[in-house]
Amino acid sequence: MTVLEQLDKICPFYSCAALMPAIILSVFFGLSKNKGLKVFILAVSVLSIIAALFFNIYIFILKGAFSDYLFSYNLLEAVQAGFIFFAALNLIIFITVGNFYRDNFIQILILFLITILISVFFIASSNFIAIFVSFVLLSAGIFQIVTVLNSNTGTRQINSISEYIVKNDILRFFLVSAFSILLLFTGFSIIFGASDFKSFLQILESEKINATLLKTGIIILFAAVFSYLFLFPLQGAYIRLLKKCEPTTTCILWFLYFPAGIFLFLKLRNVFFYIADNSSFYLSISLIVAAALTLIGANLGAIKTTSMRRILSFIFMANLGMLLLALGLYGAKTIDRQTFTWFFIANLFLLLLSYLPVFTVFNFIEKKEGSDSIDNIAGLARNNKTIGTALIIILASFAGMFGTAGYLARIHIIKPFLGFLTSGNSLYEGVPAEAGNAFAYAGFALALISWAFLAVNIARIIIILVKKPHNNKTYAFPKSYYIYSIIYTLAALWIGVAGLLEIYGSDIYITGYSLFNISF
Amino acid sequence: MNIQYISIFSFIIFLIGLCGTILSRRFINILISLQFFIISALINYLGFSLFVYDLSYWDKSFVFFAIISLYLLFFIIVFYNYSKQTNIYWLDAMADISLFKTDKSDWWGDEKDDSA
Numbered sequence: 001m002t003v004l005e006q007l008d009k010i011c012p013f014y015s016c017a018a019l020m021p022a023i024i025l026s027v028f029f030g031l032s033k034n035k036g037l038k039v040f041i042l043a044v045s046v047l048s049i050i051a052a053l054f055f056n057i058y059i060f061i062l063k064g065a066f067s068d069y070l071f072s073y074n075l076l077e078a079v080q081a082g083f084i085f086f087a088a089l090n091l092i093i094f095i096t097v098g099n100f101y102r103d104n105f106i107q108i109l110i111l112f113l114i115t116i117l118i119s120v121f122f123i124a125s126s127n128f129i130a131i132f133v134s135f136v137l138l139s140a141g142i143f144q145i146v147t148v149l150n151s152n153t154g155t156r157q158i159n160s161i162s163e164y165i166v167k168n169d170i171l172r173f174f175l176v177s178a179f180s181i182l183l184l185f186t187g188f189s190i191i192f193g194a195s196d197f198k199s200f201l202q203i204l205e206s207e208k209i210n211a212t213l214l215k216t217g218i219i220i221l222f223a224a225v226f227s228y229l230f231l232f233p234l235q236g237a238y239i240r241l242l243k244k245c246e247p248t249t250t251c252i253l254w255f256l257y258f259p260a261g262i263f264l265f266l267k268l269r270n271v272f273f274y275i276a277d278n279s280s281f282y283l284s285i286s287l288i289v290a291a292a293l294t295l296i297g298a299n300l301g302a303i304k305t306t307s308m309r310r311i312l313s314f315i316f317m318a319n320l321g322m323l324l325l326a327l328g329l330y331g332a333k334t335i336d337r338q339t340f341t342w343f344f345i346a347n348l349f350l351l352l353l354s355y356l357p358v359f360t361v362f363n364f365i366e367k368k369e370g371s372d373s374i375d376n377i378a379g380l381a382r383n384n385k386t387i388g389t390a391l392i393i394i395l396a397s398f399a400g401m402f403g404t405a406g407y408l409a410r411i412h413i414i415k416p417f418l419g420f421l422t423s424g425n426s427l428y429e430g431v432p433a434e435a436g437n438a439f440a441y442a443g444f445a446l447a448l449i450s451w452a453f454l455a456v457n458i459a460r461i462i463i464i465l466v467k468k469p470h471n472n473k474t475y476a477f478p479k480s481y482y483i484y485s486i487i488y489t490l491a492a493l494w495i496g497v498a499g500l501l502e503i504y505g506s507d508i509y510i511t512g513y514s515l516f517n518i519s520f
Numbered sequence: 521m522n523i524q525y526i527s528i529f530s531f532i533i534f535l536i537g538l539c540g541t542i543l544s545r546r547f548i549n550i551l552i553s554l555q556f557f558i559i560s561a562l563i564n565y566l567g568f569s570l571f572v573y574d575l576s577y578w579d580k581s582f583v584f585f586a587i588i589s590l591y592l593l594f595f596i597i598v599f600y601n602y603s604k605q606t607n608i609y610w611l612d613a614m615a616d617i618s619l620f621k622t623d624k625s626d627w628w629g630d631e632k633d634d635s636a
Contacts, residue, residue, distance in 0.1 A: 129582050136589040140596055147600050158604055167604050172617040174597055175550055179541055179619060181593070182557035185586060186534060189564035192582070193527070196573050236622040243631055301627040310631065 012066045012073040014059045015052035016120050022048035023113045033103045041106050053085035072126035076520040080123045087255035088116045090356050094248045115141030126199050142257050143174045149246045169241040176237050183224035190217035200271050228261040232294040242313040247363045276331040284331030291328050292446050294321030299453035308362050308372045332443050341520040346409040354398035357488040379469025390485035392462050397492040399458035404496035413447045526567035534560035545618045
């Protein structure tokens with residue numbers, strides 16, 4: 001058997017194989033405090049993540065989709081893994097900036113790499129055993145990173161009240177997560193009672209899909225995802241932890257913890273499609289009400305606070321509300337399956353592209369000022385034109401400004417309604433046209449309100465960025481901050497222009513492929 | 521013995537766990553309540569396995585791996601809690617980690633100071 005044939009056996013986990021050398025190597029130096037070794041392990045870790053990102057894309061193009069008893073790896077999974085690797089590349093920079101001089105820096109890197117490895121297994125899993133076990137281990141991995149980042153090395157005893165409060169907030173957050181995981185366990189046990197299916201695909205192919213017990217199990221799974229994502233009104237533990245924790249922790253939660261919940265939902269999406277197709281009216285009403293609560297609650301929360309961390313946390317939650325709205329819109333038959341999945345993925349990437357540079361700059365200012373008040377950024381765009389302009393473009397893109405990446409992600413919740421308004425037909429079978437239309441109008445109104453709300457929140461930050469400051473305080477950002485912000489700004493504009501060209505019928509794909517024709 | 525009675529019994533245990541998780545304020549109470557979920561799910565698995573699916577190895581494999589991973593998660597949470605002690609009685613006495621408690625300040629205005 002040749003080496004290539006042997007390598008075939010680990011398909012599609014080449015990216016995991018790329019991460020393994022860094023993990024194994026760093027284990028030997030886990031207790032080291034030597035600066036040179038830290039740099040070496042960091043370099044190996046970064047290179048292994050870059051290699052994992054490359055292998056993930058290259059091998060998928062080369063080998064195509066993969067499926068066996070435990071795992072399934074299609075384009076959607078490849079894109080999700082790409083998201084995690086790209087996020088990991090940025091997160092490792094944040095972890096290094098904030099924790100390089102800590103004695104346990106190498107241990108943090110080990111935990112981080114192992115968590116990324118488990119993420120890939122979770123993304124690829126299709127069998128219930130693989131899904132559940134990898135999901136629990138992923139949560140455990142994230143918990144360990146968060147606790148290590150928020151602990152003082154070597155001190156077993158808590159020395160301050162603030163440290164004690166953070167500890168309790170971490171416990172509360174992850175107990176909610178454990179609660180959601182146990183709901184999942186219960187849901188799987190009930191699904192087992194209704195059938196002895198081992199994956200969601202088997203459920204779809206079965207005649208038992210309409211069994212009450214099976215539907216109960218699936219509803220419990222959805223409830224588990226709802227509580228895992230801390231959607232309104234369960235956001236208490238999430239908002240409190242993100243306000244007080246060590247800064248890098250916020251990004252770890254945004255780009256490792258929450259995507260896990262979204263990916264779990266995407267595994268359930270085909271079951272959701274089936275249920276929504278057969279009982280769309282009442283299901284859509286419940287989903288749109290839940291989306292409305294999350295969107296309005298989160299956006300109001302962001303408007304009423306002056307803490308930058310809370311504003312970003314609430315806006316993140318509002319974006320999760322938009323995903324919830326997409327579920328309602330699918331139930332209302334205004335978007336199709338393809339658009340639905342595209343919307344989820346596009347919004348995840350938009351969050352990543354927008355939050356990373358914004359967080360970097362705001363975190364720098366928070367460290368300088370010792371507080372995360374929004375007043376600290378007053379006049380930033382006047383005193384520091386390059387970073388200020390970059391932030392304004394990124395924030396405008398996030399709000400969905402025409403010609404930017406955000407516009408492409410957001411337009412999908414409005415566009416279908418425009419088509420519906422011109423056709424004027426009832427959207428539901430067995431429901432009077434008036435009722436169906438009224439409900440669709442309500443969904444349309446909610447989509448517009450949510451967009452407007454988000455735009456107001458972003459506009460508030462932009463106005464503070466450009467308003468005349470109380471004092472002419474300037475921040476000396478390192479050069480790397482300029483490069484980082486500009487790269488993301490250019491990415492937002494580049495993707496935006498590429499999308500616009502496609503919308504207006506051009507067949508010139510400046511990204512190399514058609515953005516709207518990616519079929520998941 | 522009937523599968524219906526087993527399911528009802530399991531559902532009652534699930535509800536006890538749910539009420540306990542939502543209403544408890546103490547760490548240890550929440551942990552105990554979460555155990556009820558595990559027991560409820562295990563009763564489901566074993567009940568269905570005995571009465572509906574004879575000789576099924578699937579559920580046993582699932583339960584085996586799920587329990588190992590779940591208790592690993594619980595272990596690290598408990599370990600974290602008890603490895604970071606305050607030794608200050610009044611701090612421990614005021615500990616309130618109600619999972620789904622939502623104050624007005626959790627979504628309206630700025631956060632109130634916990635240490636006050």
